[in-house]
Amino acid sequence: MISRRRFLVWVSSAVPIALVTRRADALAAAWIADDVATLRALAEAILPADLGRAGTVKVARDFQRWIDNYRENAELVHGYATSVLRFAPASPRAKWSAQLAELRRLITASPEARREMVRADIKDLRTDRMPAVGAAPHVALGLLAFYYQSSEATDLCYRAEIGRERCRPLSASRRAPLPLGGGRHETSP
């Protein structure tokens, strides 16, 4: 009987026959759910330590939800100066599931070893920029892109409660955002 890992690897490299892809996706959905521990181990390996364990678990959970709610062929926002319409490509779920299955060894590895294992897996990918989440060629890059596009990541970078793209009082925009964890407002000149 074909192993789960072999099947996913085969699916990810197979021609994109819609029926097969849909079936693979359905299977992959369940398998990612089985691989929650792997996803968490991956998140702990590659996300910043400042997030803490609870923060890392939350990002992993939100990332899984992102995958679950992905809609293939959804109409994408159409830009100015063109009449071209764009649609969401095939879900990365099957490919990522296969990669995640390959990473199950992370669960038993030490925290230091985990990061080096992931680094070895993706160091040769063409990854200068943070990719768009859905276009990430590897689940680790998808997870990184997912986190670093978030409002929370911006706050962590600036160590401030900016709350980018969140509903916030207009009047508070005059002041520098509060430091993360509370503090006094700084007013611009």
Place this chain on the structure above:
Amino acid sequence: MKHLRERLGEVVESDVCIIGSGISAAMVADKLARTRLATIVVVEAGDDVPPLDRRAGLRQRFLDYDENPWPRDHLEGYDVEGPLQSRSMCVGGLAMHWGGVTPRFSPEDFRLKTQFGLGTDWPISYEDLEPHYLEAEEVLGVAGEQGPPEMDPRSKPFPMPMLPLSYNLALLKEWVTKAGIAMWSQPSAKNSVPYAGRAQCCRNDTCTPICPIGAKYSPDFTWNALRRTNRVKLHTHTLVRRLEVDARNRVVRAVAVKVGAARDAPGREIEFRAKQFVVAGGYVWSSHLLLSSRDSRFPNGIANSSGLVGKYLTGHRNVQAYIRLPMKLYPGINEQHSLVSKQFMRVPPRSDGRYLRHDLRVWESTSGQAPRLRDDSGALMLGDEILSDWRRRTEHGVARVRAYYDVIPDRSSELTLDGSRKNPWGDALPKLALRDAPESAEVRAWTEDTIRALFDEMARTGNGQVQRTQSDEFQDHPAGGCRMGKDPATSVTDSWGRAHDHENLFVVGAPTCVSGSCANATLTFCALSLRSAEEIGRSLPGKSP
């Protein structure tokens, strides 16, 4: 027979038939409904947009997956050659996803020929349009700051206090002031306080493409109000294919077809009869409809005795720069809001005879500061390495600086019918080509160099550095195609938007512009439309106060 067709809904009669439901159409319908006793019918090829209570969810899908927050806001089979501003064709039109930015043109825009010796003067002055600017600002709900009066002439305050300058913009204003540039809060159709039953802006920062709370004006609010009170009848999924003219040169009917997801028989023909017709299809579909209305009597389309329907398409290009500055900014406080200046719009003719007018805007930016995966040596980063690298690269601030500059349109800047591309009903689609008049083409390189030199100077003043600059080929806020004028030989409509050739046909908003200025143009489209509505309304009985 006639009564049977009316009962079947195949003939719709009204006092005023407005074709299109974008922001210009909304201005006309709203003003006529407010001031006149008239039956008003609006015909829109696209669908209704999702209601306000669904927009938070649609916005989230946009943020998470880049999905179109206005799904199916276009017609199938409308792949147009040339720089189409947007595929949007829906109730509310392009203004469903506009940025809500509402500067006025400046007085010079209306007298370029007289003052600078190039282009064409408008048949109206800034002063003629000023009351309608005020009216448009009231209808849209504009929050603004009075700029220096010599740069920003206006006769009354804005209806709402300005959007506050964010912490970032206040720091950036200090910088540009040192550079000798007067800048102020960009006027915007966004609620700085609750207005017209709509919420106060809370910096969701996705004004383009979608405001989830209705703090930004969009035309659906006007249509909802008018439809709720039965002051207009709006036909969606109904594409007007041609207008027909009688022997007295009056437009007598608009011939349409039910399209797309029309629940009532797609493909069914429907005819609109009215005393007055208002073409409000923006810079593309207005000219396209007039040209498509050709027959043996009007082989070049209607309203086209000048041969200028579809000609003199106009807009403005831009040069922008990202300037690294030694200041700590917090991008994301209110990213879509900006500073604006008219200092370089309100200029006298230059002594060297060259022509240059441009606006100037400044935003906070994250350009060049996004988190990255590889460090400067190319090594892959993970874990804390990415965050540390990101923090190091965001210790300084970045300003985005952009100047729209005037482009004088050539006659050959045009929309024509493209015989090689047809819509599903066999009508030729439009083909677009925006071209500079020779006097603009000659100075284009110098214009862009001069603007880049200004950016360099601004950077130096702030001990900063220009990281990169870019120029767009695309002309933003496109307009024209049915330009207004006094002379029927050199224009399509009079200053009210009334077609010279047909007394009961009006073209409103963007298509009537003579030139595109060097500032966002939507407020001007609205002001022109309200001015047209005044003239359209003169033949209709007024409402008693």
